[in-house]
Amino acid sequence: MxxxxxxxxxxxxxxxHQVGHTPRPCSVAIGLGSHDLGVADTAVDLYKQGMAPLLVFTGATSPTTQERMPRGEAVHYRERALELGVPSSAVLVEPNARNTGENIKFSRAVLEEAGVQVTSVLLISKPYEERRAYATACKLWPGIEFVSASTPMxxxxxxxxxxxxxxxxxxxxxxxxxxxxxxxxxxxxxxxxxxxxxxxxxxxxxxxxxxxxxxxxx
Structure with missing residues (x-):
């Protein structure tokens, strides 16, 4: 009880834990992997609203997602986005991150390798991870403006x-x-x-x- x-x-x-940012157009949106496919749904919603021209989904598997997402969190997020109508050309996958720090570092590397110019990032996470994602990204990727977002609930x-x-x-x-x-x-x-x-x-x-x-x- x-x-x-x-x-x-x-x-x-x-x-x-929710920082209260208002979503606005950014260079890219990064969806942080987890057990919650709602992160992918929200990323797609924001993409369709014109908030980012490109989505990056990041995440491997964890004990809580191994059964539900055996191909990896980022891969399942990507599949969800494609089901919802996002073109494959607008989605990048980072399949190796196992914590929030790696989500940020590895996504940054994927974007650099793809030659994407980034000045601002829309960070999409579970609702109670907004502040943690924001604080981590600001530390690990200085000089970028971050906007935190999650499923409104x-x-x-x-x-x-x-x-x-x-x-x-x-x-x-x-x-x-x-x-x-x-x-x-x-x-x-x-x-x-x-x-x-x-x-x-x-x-x-x-x-x-x-x-x-x-x-x-x-």
Whole structure:
């Protein structure tokens, strides 16, 4: 049973993880691989709105996607985009990345190899990964303007789509921990974390929403 306080704290983290950027036309859109095909759907929607002339899908497989996406996250994303009407000439695939940092570094390399001139990037991720993707990209690809985007949905809608509230809260907590500790390790730029967000995170940790935490003190 998840307490009323835990639900409120989870919503606070959810809101913080979304950076509130308004999508605008960029040189390219990069869809970060995951278990969520909604990332590909949103990338296609933005492509059709004229927000980017080219899509890059990045991602290998992970324990959570190996069965669902045996050919790799980026490959399945590409197949989804083609099903939805995007021409193959408008899609590049980066099939090797296994974390957010590699998503950015390897996508950059693919674009450089293809001779694509990039000044701005529309980053498309799961809703609770917007801030992490943005902070990572700013660190690893300086001089580029990044706009974060995800499927527009509420916390309750996302929980309903996953059908596992405890797991969703675990993921929100894990994403917040990385925003706290990764800047010191050089993996992303530092993001200001309001006191109420930190307090919500700490309460959720104490209540056991810890399955996605790194092996360090939360």
């Amino acid at each position: 998840i307490s009323t306080q835990a639900w409120a704290d989870a919503r606070r983290l959810w809101d913080y 509420t916390f309750d809608e996302y929980v309903d789509s996953i059908q596992d509230a405890h797991l969703v809260i675990d993921m929100l907590v894990g994403a917040l921990q990385r925003l706290l500790v990764y800047p010191e390790q050089g993996f992303m730029i530092s993001q200001p974390v309001p006191d109420d967000v930190r307090e919500a995170y700490e309460r959720l940790c104490r209540q056991g929403f810890t399955s996605r935490l790194l092996a360090t003190n939360p």
